[in-house]
Amino acid sequence: MNDFTMRLVHLHHCRGIGWNTIFQLLKADPELTSLYYLKMNDLNLPKTSAIEAYNDLHSKQIYDQIQQYLINGIQMITIFDDRYPQLLKETYQPPWVLYAKGDLAILNEKIHLAVVGTRQYTEYGENAIKYLFPKLIENNIVIVSGLATGIDTIAHEVAMMNKGKTIGVIAGGFHYIYPQANKRLAEEMMNNHLLLSEYPPNTKPQKWQFPMRNRIISGISKGTLVIQAKRKSGSLITANFAVQEGREVFALPGTIFSEHSKGTNELIQQGAKLVNSPEDIMEELIYFT
Incomplete structure (x- = not known):
């Protein structure tokens, strides 16, 4: 240093x-x-x-x-460092410092896809991830999410099960992993994948940090896929950041009778791309990049 x-x-x-x-x-x-x-x-x-x-x-x-x-294996990447993600540099008020633990080479992969959704997911959301991910990972797309319970957790786990690469962006520092239930998942990611935070390791997570970290999830990604979301879901904050930065936004359609699909269906009404298959994502992120 x-x-x-x-x-x-x-x-x-x-x-x-x-x-x-x-x-x-x-x-x-x-x-x-x-x-x-x-x-x-x-x-x-x-x-x-x-x-x-x-x-x-x-x-x-x-x-x-x-x-x-x-x-302790924690690396510090400043915005002036060559290792700092170029796409994140292009966002509004990018973090001055990123704290990273894990395989930094994953940051330099060509295509990152943010995958976010509700904590109270349904079987439909989980099955959609299991259906979409194998083809995405086969095409070297890195899955980025926020290590929260629900869809985030499934996204990280299914990416790893399919031998893909995944990045978790957390609120707070590495010494205060939240939620505690995901501590083992976080450790596995720090050992074999990558965990990022814009906060020093001794920082306890606070409520306002969670929406702020969403700008990093979308900021390092070429596109954001929202799996399931209620009308006022935090996942929509990530989608809004993506829209503001001119990135692709994808949404999984759902039944009009489910609260968990109201947010994604509204995103589609507003112009997000409806996702029926992994090809719907790949044609935007791979074939035209």
């Missing part, structure tokens, strides 16, 4: 420092060479936040903690 990466990652660990503060500091000092010489007022933060950020910036404990990450 070079000195600039260390400085940026350290800054990223400081309480009270958000995306815009880092942007302003980088604008004023692109190499962050004066970072450790900044006065509290230079941070342009409210007093309490400035005190916390300043103390963290001069904390040897945080510095030592960051050094320990590599020993």
Whole structure:
């Protein structure tokens, strides 16, 4: 890890420092060479936040903690790193730092497909994934999801069962995997696939982080497939991010009598591509890329 990466990652660990503060500091000092010489007022933060950020910036404990990450197999990829996903760079306010554990080569695969859906899925949704994935994986499409219960979990597991590659994007840090029920799945992915977070490993997951991580799920993917979703499902947030970034959106149609299909059916009404077969996805992601 070079000195600039260390400085940026350290800054990223400081309480009270958000995306815009880092942007302003980088604008004023692109190499962050004066970072450790900044006065509290230079941070342009409210007093309490400035005190916390300043103390963290001069904390040897945080510095030592960051050094320990590599020993624990956690890699830090900044937006200035060649390994940072190009598609994610093109999104609005991409993370300054990605924390990664697992096979980083999966990030460089050509085609990633985000697959999201409701936590309260039905057998129809599970069967659809089992039907669609083998052909997608045979064509080297990497499955990206959020490690949540329900459709996310099935997406990761079915991808692995078919000897495909999968990426999980989590809220919070690696030391606080949520939900706990997916801890074993997360460990398997960290060993053989890839887990990503925009939060330092010691960050406890908070409610607002879950919709925010959806922008990464869609941001590293050429398209987003919504399997099942209620009208106000969080999965629709991921689809909306995809639309805003000009990516493909696919939706599994469902019966008008199921709450779990109301969200996907509305997406189709709004212009998402109806998915009947894996070819419906591949012709958009493979044949015309």
